Amino acid sequence: MLQMTMCVILLVAAGLLNRTLSNLEKTPLGLNVDGLVVFGVNPEIKSLAQGRAFYHELLGKLRDLPGVESVSVMEWRIGSWSSNNSDMMLDGKLPDVANGGSRTVRTNVAGPGFFTTLGVPLLAGRDFADSDTANSSHVGIINEEFARRFLPNQNPLGHVIGPDNGQYQMTIVGVVKNHKYRSIDEEPIPMAWYEYAQIPMVGKMDVELRVHGDPLAILPAARKVVQQLDPNLPLIRPMTQRAQYDTTISSQLLFAHLAGFFGLLAVALVATGLYGTLAYRVNRRRAEIGIRMAMGAGRNRVVWMILRDSLFLTAIGVAMGVPFAILVARALASSLYGVQPLDGASYLLAVLGVAGVALAASALPAYRAACVEPLTALRTE
Numbered sequence: 001m002l003q004m005t006m007c008v009i010l011l012v013a014a015g016l017l018n019r020t021l022s023n024l025e026k027t028p029l030g031l032n033v034d035g036l037v038v039f040g041v042n043p044e045i046k047s048l049a050q051g052r053a054f055y056h057e058l059l060g061k062l063r064d065l066p067g068v069e070s071v072s073v074m075e076w077r078i079g080s081w082s083s084n085n086s087d088m089m090l091d092g093k094l095p096d097v098a099n100g101g102s103r104t105v106r107t108n109v110a111g112p113g114f115f116t117t118l119g120v121p122l123l124a125g126r127d128f129a130d131s132d133t134a135n136s137s138h139v140g141i142i143n144e145e146f147a148r149r150f151l152p153n154q155n156p157l158g159h160v161i162g163p164d165n166g167q168y169q170m171t172i173v174g175v176v177k178n179h180k181y182r183s184i185d186e187e188p189i190p191m192a193w194y195e196y197a198q199i200p201m202v203g204k205m206d207v208e209l210r211v212h213g214d215p216l217a218i219l220p221a222a223r224k225v226v227q228q229l230d231p232n233l234p235l236i237r238p239m240t241q242r243a244q245y246d247t248t249i250s251s252q253l254l255f256a257h258l259a260g261f262f263g264l265l266a267v268a269l270v271a272t273g274l275y276g277t278l279a280y281r282v283n284r285r286r287a288e289i290g291i292r293m294a295m296g297a298g299r300n301r302v303v304w305m306i307l308r309d310s311l312f313l314t315a316i317g318v319a320m321g322v323p324f325a326i327l328v329a330r331a332l333a334s335s336l337y338g339v340q341p342l343d344g345a346s347y348l349l350a351v352l353g354v355a356g357v358a359l360a361a362s363a364l365p366a367y368r369a370a371c372v373e374p375l376t377a378l379r380t381e
Contacts, residue, residue: 003273004317006264006356007325008350012325014263015346016332017256024249030179032119033242035069037215038077040236041226042204049204052134054229061225062209067218069210070117072128073196077206078118079245083182084108087164088192094164095150104144105190106181107163107303109199115141115176117210122266125157125174132195139195140170143178146190149166161192170194183248185337187206208241215240255335270354271361278310278365304367310362311355318351325350 041058045051055073076082088105097103099223121128123144132139147156157349164170170192178188196202209216219238226233246253250337292302329341339346 001313001317001320003266003270004314004354005321007166007263007270007354008318008321009325009328009348010259010263010266010348011353012321013328014256014259015349016044016329016336016341016343017252017259019339019343019346020335020337021249021252021256024184024252027180027184027338029184029245030120030177034246035210035212035215036118036207036208036241037211037218037222037238038079038208038241038244039219039222039238040204040206041228042236044224045203047313048200048202050133052197055111055196055202055205058207058226058229061208061228062076062222065218065221065225067212068112069212071207071209072114072117073111073205073207075196075201075205077244078108079182079183079241079248081182081248087243088190089160089162089164089169090150091160093381098150105192107192107194108181109143109196109201109205111196111205112192114193114208115174118179119210120179121177123175123177124155125172127174128193128195133197136198138168138170138198139173141174141176141193142172143176143188143191145178145188146192147175168194168199170198180245184245185249192249204236208237252335252337266355267353271357274310274313274358274361275365278306278362279368281309282306282365283369292348306326306366307359307362310358314358316356321354322347322351 012273043051043054045054046142049106059071059073062068076084084107086107087103087105088107091182110128112130112132115122125141128139128141142156142161147154151159156172156175160169161172180186181189181191196205207219207222209215209222216238219235223235226235292305325347326342329343329346333341
């Protein structure tokens with residue numbers, strides 16, 4: 001019964017965590033990760049002009065590679081838990097926020113064609129372009145959450161944004177759809193992007209390429225291009241964009257696999273323990289079973305007698321396990337996504353799983369009991 005209790009607890013936990021993992025893997029990212037590959041570069045740059053020239057040349061050479069559809073750069077790699085967060089000026093002042101909401105805005109620095117490369121839908125205005133240079137009008141792009149929170153019922157295009165220190169100002173030229181930025185399970189937050197050539201910071205950047213076919217197949221050619229610019233410059237953490245996002249759910253993946261493993265282990269222990277117990281009891285009751293059958297008990301009645309014992313143990317184990325499973329599920333609440341701790345389907349599947357294992361483990365002892373020959377059993381006794 002204690003084994004069944006533990007089995008119920010572990011199966012419920014495994015069910016909740018695996019449903020969480022499934023929900024995370026099916027969560028819309030708001031961009032098209034198919035065909036995207038990302039890697040970082042950290043060149044030795046001594047001036048802004050040198051940095052801008054380096055990335056301008058790098059983007060141009062990468063665009064010319066066969067199979068490359070588009071390419072761009074960003075300061076903070078998306079899907080890496082990294083971000084820059086601060087208050088932001090809007091039209092020269094901190095924006096008013098209703099009901100004491102947060103003014104925090106997540107920002108990033110990006111290159112031309114950034115949202116086109118990612119496949120993020122443009123809701124208004126335009127993407128960054130090659131014409132956005134240090135000498136042109138400084139521009140920025142926001143997401144729809146920024147527009148909803150700080151510019152409700154207004155046309156965002158043409159408004160001016162910038163960091164709260166007033167260091168530089170950007171005119172909004174585009175609004176993009178909300179998409180996952182730091183992790184798969186994050187909630188929408190106001191975001192703003194600056195063009196890398198227009199701000200006084202150019203250093204380590206991550207390069208995003210959209211390619212035809214296998215994304216990883218472009219890496220040798222991309223490495224060759226980078227080494228043409230600097231023979232000692234490695235590609236930093238090259239991987240597909242999908243793999244990068246998957247790193248943000250690594251803990252959920254680990255928990256789900258561990259819970260599944262221990263759930264299967266508990267099932268195996270329940271099956272072997274129950275089988276051993278019933279097989280031993282059937283062997284000890286051979287004479288009793290022979291007498292019952294000699295007195296007219298049918299084989300079906302004998303089978304039900306054995307199965308009834310198994311189901312009785314199962315019912316007690318389940319009754320003990322469900323309350324403890326609820327406590328464990330509530331402790332796991334912070335790790336769940338898209339599923340509640342009291343998810344009925346997970347509990348039902350766990351109970352049915354334990355009952356199914358109990359019946360399967362009882363089948364052979366019950367069959368052996370039904371095959372007892374009364375005269376043989378009585379003579380043996």
